[in-house]
Amino acid sequence: MNATPDLTLWGAGTSRTIRAHWAMHELGLSYKVKPIGPRTGETKTAEYTRLNPRQKIPLLQDGDFCIGESAAIVAYLSRMYSTPERSLIPESTHDYAAWLEWCFFVVAELDSTSLYVMRRHRADALGHIYGVAPEVVAQAAEYFRGQLRHVEVALADGRPFLMGERFSSADILLTTCLDWAIAYGVGICENALPYLERIQRREAYQRAVAANVPVAPLR
Ligand SMILES: N[C@@H](CCC(=O)N[C@@H](CS)C(=O)NCC(=O)O)C(=O)O
Structure with missing residues (x-):
């Protein structure tokens, strides 16, 4: 290095x-x-x-x-x-695979398929470019909340971070989507609230x- x-x-x-x-x-x-x-x-x-x-x-x-x-x-x-x-990255093969799964999940399901769809079609965001579509925005928010069940279930065991005891870059990706969802008025799941508060206290954040x-x- x-x-x-x-x-x-x-x-x-x-x-x-x-x-x-x-x-x-x-x-x-x-x-x-x-x-x-x-x-x-x-x-x-x-x-x-x-x-x-x-x-x-x-x-x-x-x-x-x-x-x-x-x-x-x-x-x-x-x-x-x-x-x-x-x-910010786990070492063992299985932990690395689980970390990858979280990263792809956040980017594909929470960001690209949900929040960014909302961004493209909200009147107060990029709707003037991609078309204002309230029904699409509402469905994307609903889809986001459905996908967030994955996070709700994972955090139910009390782990502080997605990968367990250690903060990783998967937490960076998830947190940015949780912040984004809150900014858009989309409710986040219950277990994500203390998770988010814990992460927002980090100096690096x-x-x-x-x-x-x-x-x-x-x-
Ligand atoms: N998938 C890309 C998306 C990047 C992206 O869409 N960036 C937007 C801002 S959030 C952008 O640069 N838009 C260019 C522009 O509109 O000038 C990533 O995660 O980096």
């Missing part, structure tokens, strides 16, 4: 960008920030498009290496920069919230 990594994170102000900021803070990494925002034109400059043809944030540069997709960035940082004292300040008003 490089002793002094040269890390630059592009993006601030969204539920996806905070994931990368947070992982950096959990791992105690120093990094530079290019706090570009969505729909500001900043993701569409020639410089940024060369780095990320998808024109999306977040994006991480680690020296010459470049990686996009918030969950992939978090997974990369977890694998590359975890130490015995600060680890609070630092990430402070680092993830939007540079322009979001819609």
